[in-house]
Amino acid sequence: MIRHPHFAPIAALIAEPPRAVMLAELLGGRALTATELAAGAEVAPSTASAHLAKLVAGSLLSVEVQGRHRYYRLAGREVARALETLGVLVGPPLGEDPFERAALHELRFARTCYDHLAGQLGVAMRCALLERGILREDGVEHRVTGRGEAWFAAFGVDLQAARRARRSFARRCLDWTERRPHLAGALGAALLGRLVDRAWVTRRCNERALDLTLAGRSALARELGLRF
Amino acid sequence: MIRHPHFAPIAALIAEPPRAVMLAELLGGRALTATELAAGAEVAPSTASAHLAKLVAGSLLSVEVQGRHRYYRLAGREVARALETLGVLVGPPLGEDPFERAALHELRFARTCYDHLAGQLGVAMRCALLERGILREDGVEHRVTGRGEAWFAAFGVDLQAARRARRSFARRCLDWTERRPHLAGALGAALLGRLVDRAWVTRRCNERALDLTLAGRSALARELGLRF
DNA sequence: TTAGTCCTTCGATCGGCGCCGAAGCGTCCT
DNA sequence: AGGACGCTTCGGCGCCGATCGAAGGACTAA
Known part of the structure; x- marks a missing residue:
């Protein structure tokens, strides 16, 4: 008798x-x-190839062939969400050796969570947006206040586009390392986009960790009163 | 270098x-x-025992000892959510043999999803609540309209208590079999509670499937215009 | 065409883990 | 008390699947 999802x-x-x-x-x-x-x-490489084939067959990944390279990516937002939700169940790693500790430290500070900002920076930004009355909590979602409309407009975020998006607008997402919520959804993605556009944070190549630039550091202090 | 959740x-x-x-x-x-x-x-039994021990060690389950029985349950709502989110990735089972097909059919019609109603009945109820202007969609959440307040009160759902609950109020939850949303969160749980109280649906022993009683059938037709 | 990458397929090896039955411990019924 | 039941621990068997190296196909750059 099959009565369950497999x-x-x-x-x-x-x-x-x-x-x-x-x-x-x-x-x-x-x-x-x-x-x-x-x-x-x-x-x-041979081992990796076999693994990747299985992940694609299970439609967790999709491939894009470009010349002799094969670019793999997550098959969709659902996959990312499933992984993130699973990640909440696993405790933060301990990091025994010094190198790992350092890497972990940076990862804890700021990183991408699929398409939005996570880590201490992500959590702090959400807090600041709430404290300044730019966002208001609303269950697992957030609403933009009247003052917030202006703030996001000035920051270059197109709220209308974010609302039109066929996805959650400003979901609360439990941070894996901080165990406190940060901002996800279309708004979270747009926010990270602008932060990168303005070079307040920079992506590292092939890493999830993000760096807060000096410009970003002072800008965030000015705009949201954040100190690091 | 450990840069990932494990x-x-x-x-x-x-x-x-x-x-x-x-x-x-x-x-x-x-x-x-x-x-x-x-x-x-x-x-x-011995095999099961080993498996259960691992699940408890991994804090996916918790045990409660009562006399010579050991009652296992999911360790928390987070575990349930993680499983549900994972379930979205797996296609609905096909059900080859007739027995399985029958069981699957019943499961598809109505079942519990941790603490709320799922399946065709769950999806249909959410639709009806939206159509009748009792609920309104709001991102991944739902809001109760003015008319809705009265309806839920008449139905015996304590909305204040549901709002006070330390959890999402009325989350949209993607149905595993229907692939369309049903109602979760505190409101979804309360709703299922009342349905069971009134014996409109009955739980089967040791199964997730729910049965719609004759009383429930006519009551839902009367209250929400649902036909089955 | 030729050489150099990128990636996959194939074949063989090996280790981990699920599996069960038997035995043991604790709890409940009479 | 005695016996039945619920569950766990232990020991040994067996299998699935991850792993690698070597070889082959695909594409790019000269």
């Missing part, structure tokens, strides 16, 4: 460490090549 | 078919004993 096959795809690392890496939001993913997971 | 161990807990079945069974929302879970997963 969790097992999907979970099995995620359950193997190399595959989990690949997925986590792709959770950064950008597409990566097979070799990059193999290096990240620390397995032979 | 998905693998958690996913591995879900990845083994017997464990996945146990989790799915507990997603029904009630606590079950070790033997019940063993029977459901179709493994020997």
Whole structure:
């Protein structure tokens, strides 16, 4: 008698460490090549190839062939959400050796969470937006206040476009490392977009970690009273 | 370099078919004993015991000892959410043999989704509530209209209590079988509670499937214009 | 065409883990 | 008390699947 969704096959795809690392890496939001993913997971190219084939077959990933490169990315927002939700269940890693500790520290400070900002910076920004009366909490969502409309407009965020988007507008997303909520949804994505446009934060290549630039540091202090 | 949440161990807990079945069974929302879970997963008691121990160690489940019985339940709402989100990624099962098809059919019609109503009935109820102007959509949430306040009060749902609950009020939840949204959150849970109180739907023992009673059938037709 | 990448397929190896039955411990019924 | 029941621990078996190296196809740049 089958009375259940078949969790097992999907979970099995995620359950193997190399595959989990690949997925986590792709959770950064950008597409990566097979070799990059193999290096990240620390397995032979042939092994990585087999894993990637399974992930594609299970429609967790999609491939795009460009010349002799194959770019893999998460198959959709649902996959990202499922992974993030799963991530809430796993405790933050401890980081034994000094190198790991350093990397973890940076990751904790600021990173991308698929398409929006996460880490201490993400949590702090949401707090500041709430405190300044730019956002208001509303269950798992957020609403933009009257004052907020102006603030986002001045910041270059197109609220109408964000509202039209076929996705959640400003979802609350539990931060994996901070265990406190940050801002996701269309608004969160737009916000990160503007932060990158203005070079207040910069993406690192092939990493999820983000760097707060000096310009960003002072701008955030000025705009939202954030100190780091 | 560890830069990721460690998905693998958690996913591995879900990845083994017997464990996945146990989790799915507990997603029904009630606590079950070790033997019940063993029977459901179709493994020997000793095997089930080992699996359950792992699930508890991984804090996906919690145990409550009552006499010589051990009642297992999901460790928290987060676990339920993670499983549901994962469930969206897995296609609905096909059901080859006639028995499975029948069971699946019933499951599709009405079932519990942790603590709220799911299946065709759940989806239809949400639709009716929206059409009758009792609820209004609001992103991934719902709001109760003025008319809705009265309707829920008449139905015996304590909206204040639902709003005070430390959880999402009326979240939209993607239905696993229907692929259309039904109503979750505190309001969804309260609604199911009243439906069961009034014996409009009845829980089956050790199954997720729910039965719509004759009284419920006519009451839902009267109250919300639903026909089945 | 030729050389150099990128990636996959194939074949063989090996280790981890699920599986069960038997035995043991604790709890409940009479 | 005695016996039945619920559940766990232990020991040994067996299998699935991850792993790698080597070889082959695909594409690019000269």
